[in-house]
Amino acid sequence: MSDTNAIGLHQSSANQLAEQLNTLLANYQIFYMNVRGYHWNVKGQQFFELHTKFEELYTDLLTKIDEVAERVLTLGHQPLHAYSDYVKTAAIAEDKNVHDGEACVRGIVQGYQTLIELQRELLSLASDADDEGTASLASDYIREQEKTVWMLNAYLG
Numbered sequence: 001m002s003d004t005n006a007i008g009l010h011q012s013s014a015n016q017l018a019e020q021l022n023t024l025l026a027n028y029q030i031f032y033m034n035v036r037g038y039h040w041n042v043k044g045q046q047f048f049e050l051h052t053k054f055e056e057l058y059t060d061l062l063t064k065i066d067e068v069a070e071r072v073l074t075l076g077h078q079p080l081h082a083y084s085d086y087v088k089t090a091a092i093a094e095d096k097n098v099h100d101g102e103a104c105v106r107g108i109v110q111g112y113q114t115l116i117e118l119q120r121e122l123l124s125l126a127s128d129a130d131d132e133g134t135a136s137l138a139s140d141y142i143r144e145q146e147k148t149v150w151m152l153n154a155y156l157g
């Protein structure tokens with residue numbers, strides 16, 4: 001059928017989903033770079049534990065970046081792939097020159113909160129479009145990241 005894409009979803013739904021996924025992708029990319037910055041720039045008594053934890057988190061973000069971009073392609077669209085587009089599109093702001101461990105962790109909590117909100121919107125959109133593939137991706141990420149937010153807030157005390 002001409003109004004459906006290669007995986008049988010309505011083109012208009014796929015357009016909307018791809019747009020929301022691209023917004024999510026842009027936020028992931030800026031957040032990824034922020035967390036790498038925290039990994040590099042953190043100083044103080046918690047250096048070793050935070051430096052290692054931040055590496056674990058950005059490595060996971062990188063996996064998700066690829067999954068989100070490839071979901072855009074699966075829906076028949078093109079993922080954003082230039083930093084200039086990411087900066088224009090993302091709600092998460094670049095966070096530079098942060099050295100204090102707690103400030104780094106607060107930046108990470110805020111980033112995850114933004115991702116979770118965007119993924120809830122994506123989940124709702126995907127459910128309405130019967131796009132189980134995108135919905136399950138979004139719900140897996142939400143569940144994992146909600147737990148991460150709990151743990152980071154426990155660290156902050």
Ligand SMILES: [Fe+2]
Nearest residue numbers: 039040051055
């Ligand atoms: Fe490193």
